[in-house]
Amino acid sequence: MPEISARDLLLLPNLISYTRLPLGALFPLVADRPLPALAVLALAGFTDMLDGWVARGSKHATATGAVIDPICDKLFAMAVVVTLVVQERIPLWGIVALCTREVLQLPLVLWIGLSPRFRGARFAIARANIPGKAATVLQFAAVLAAIAWPPALTASLWAAAVAGVGSGVSYWIRQIRHGRGATAG
Numbered sequence: 001m002p003e004i005s006a007r008d009l010l011l012l013p014n015l016i017s018y019t020r021l022p023l024g025a026l027f028p029l030v031a032d033r034p035l036p037a038l039a040v041l042a043l044a045g046f047t048d049m050l051d052g053w054v055a056r057g058s059k060h061a062t063a064t065g066a067v068i069d070p071i072c073d074k075l076f077a078m079a080v081v082v083t084l085v086v087q088e089r090i091p092l093w094g095i096v097a098l099c100t101r102e103v104l105q106l107p108l109v110l111w112i113g114l115s116p117r118f119r120g121a122r123f124a125i126a127r128a129n130i131p132g133k134a135a136t137v138l139q140f141a142a143v144l145a146a147i148a149w150p151p152a153l154t155a156s157l158w159a160a161a162v163a164g165v166g167s168g169v170s171y172w173i174r175q176i177r178h179g180r181g182a183t184a185g
Helices: 006-010 013-017 022-032 034-057 063-086 093-114 117-127 130-148 150-184
Strands: none
Touching: 006 013, 013 063, 013 150, 022 034, 022 063, 022 117, 022 130, 034 063, 063 093, 063 130, 063 150, 093 130, 093 150, 130 150
C-alpha cells in the first residue's frame, strides 16, 4: 500500500490543492457579488482539475496527494455551502442534497480505515470515477444556481442529491469489489 509521506506535502500538485484554502476564506467576502463569487468558484474548479493533471503529468500522483486533494476540496466546499446557507441563498435541506455523496462515503471510509481486512484496499475510494465527477458537476451547478440563477436552485439541488446517491453507491460497489480482489490473493 502506498505510504503517506511528509516530504510529498510540498510537491507542486499539493501546493496547487492548497490554493483552495485561501479561496475558501475569500468566498464569504465576495459571495454577495455574483461575478467575484463566480470567479472564486471558477478558480477553485480550475485548481481542482490542474492539481490532478500536474500530478499525473509529472508522475507526482502520491498517496499524500490522494488525501490532501479531497481535504482541500471539502474545506472549500464547506466554506461555500456555509456561506450560502448563512446568507439564506440555499435552504437548510440543500445541505443534505449537496452532501449526499459524502454522507454515503463516510461509513465506507471509516469501515476501510478501521478494518484490518481491507487495509490493502484503502485507497481505492480515493480515486475519482464518472459518477463522482457527475455528482461534483451537479453540486457545482447547484451552487452556481444559488449565486446566479435562483429559479434553477431547487431542481439543481435535487439533481445533485440524486447524483450524490449514485456516486456514493458506486464508491461502495467499487470498494467492495476491490476489497474482495485484495483479500482473494
